[in-house]
Amino acid sequence: MSTDKPQSPDERLQQEFNRWADAGEGPKMENHHLDITEKTMRRMDLRPGERVLDLGCGSGWATRLLARMVSDWPQGFGQVVGVDISDEMIRQARAASKDFENVMFVIGSAAQIPWEENFFDKVLSVESFYYYPDQDRALAELFRVMAPHGRLFILINLYKDNPYSLQWVPKLMVPVHVRSAAEYVDLLKAHAFENVEYAQIPDDTPTAENYQTTSFHSLDDLKAFKRVGALLLMASKPDVRNPAPGYTVY
Numbered sequence: 266m267s268t269d270k271p272q273s274p275d276e277r278l279q280q281e282f283n284r285w286a287d288a289g290e291g292p293k294m295e296n297h298h299l300d301i302t303e304k305t306m307r308r309m310d311l312r313p314g315e316r317v318l319d320l321g322c323g324s325g326w327a328t329r330l331l332a333r334m335v336s337d338w339p340q341g342f343g344q345v346v347g348v349d350i351s352d353e354m355i356r357q358a359r360a361a362s363k364d365f366e367n368v369m370f371v372i373g374s375a376a377q378i379p380w381e382e383n384f385f386d387k388v389l390s391v392e393s394f395y396y397y398p399d400q401d402r403a404l405a406e407l408f409r410v411m412a413p414h415g416r417l418f419i420l421i422n423l424y425k426d427n428p429y430s431l432q433w434v435p436k437l438m439v440p441v442h443v444r445s446a447a448e449y450v451d452l453l454k455a456h457a458f459e460n461v462e463y464a465q466i467p468d469d470t471p472t473a474e475n476y477q478t479t480s481f482h483s484l485d486d487l488k489a490f491k492r493v494g495a496l497l498l499m500a501s502k503p504d505v506r507n508p509a510p511g512y513t514v515y
């Protein structure tokens with residue numbers, strides 16, 4: 266009889282993404298996600314002095330880009346925190362960020378973000394949200410750690426409205442959520458986020474004609490996937506400290 270304890274969904278994710286990290290996938294993801302992430306960062310209106318969370322930060326390349334954008338004196342010395350469930354990704358992120366004074370990497374799950382409440386002015390999450398086993402719980406956690414008026418930016422490549430993205434689901438070793446943009450908007454609203462909107466962000470990087478893809482049926486499908494683009498979900502946390510007239514907070 267096997268005495269092995271069954272793995273929890275988070276343990277399974279940690280094991281799978283540690284495997285990715287060991288295979289060198291962490292830094293490689295920068296090539297695939299940089300174009301859509303830079304377009305997202307331009308919408309984030311990052312200011313020196315802001316506190317930013319990068320949830321599912323992987324090897325930390327985007328975390329470091331964010332750190333540069335919030336660090337300028339004299340306006341203030343912003344802080345960026347990268348959180349990831351994979352301890353091996355976090356180890357690599359720390360090793361690559363030794364020159365940064367305003368970056369911190371923490372091992373943790375989206376289901377229990379290891380940070381205090383009402384802290385982050387901005388949150389970025391790149392290609393991570395559809396892996397979270399309990400997306401409701403992750404949104405409740407994001408709501409908790411975000412500052413009043415904080416802004417949330419969730420960028421994902423896998424969603425129903427980009428049918429080409431569905432081609433790689435059977436190749437993944439962990440379960441994922443596949444929802445539409447409209448379903449995600451409803452989910453964010455159900456968690457009391459405000460100003461919920463979405464945009465589709467095409468990936469404008471050229472595709473080499475000799476590029477070998479294992480994720481797509483053909484090079485044409487990969488090109489079409491990039492044209493349709495990623496889903497960017499945007500929302501704000503309301504300021505629950507100021508009740509509407511007539512309401513009293515005890």
Ligand SMILES: C[S@@+](CC[C@H](N)C(=O)[O-])C[C@H]1O[C@@H](n2cnc3c(N)ncnc32)[C@H](O)[C@@H]1O
Nearest residue numbers: 282294321322323349350351374375391393396
């Ligand atoms: C596809 S990678 C993207 C990494 C990085 N954002 C990038 O663009 O290079 C997904 C990342 O999400 C992390 N992740 C998956 N599920 C998570 C969870 N429940 N909590 C925190 N991080 C998680 C993984 O460990 C992995 O590093």
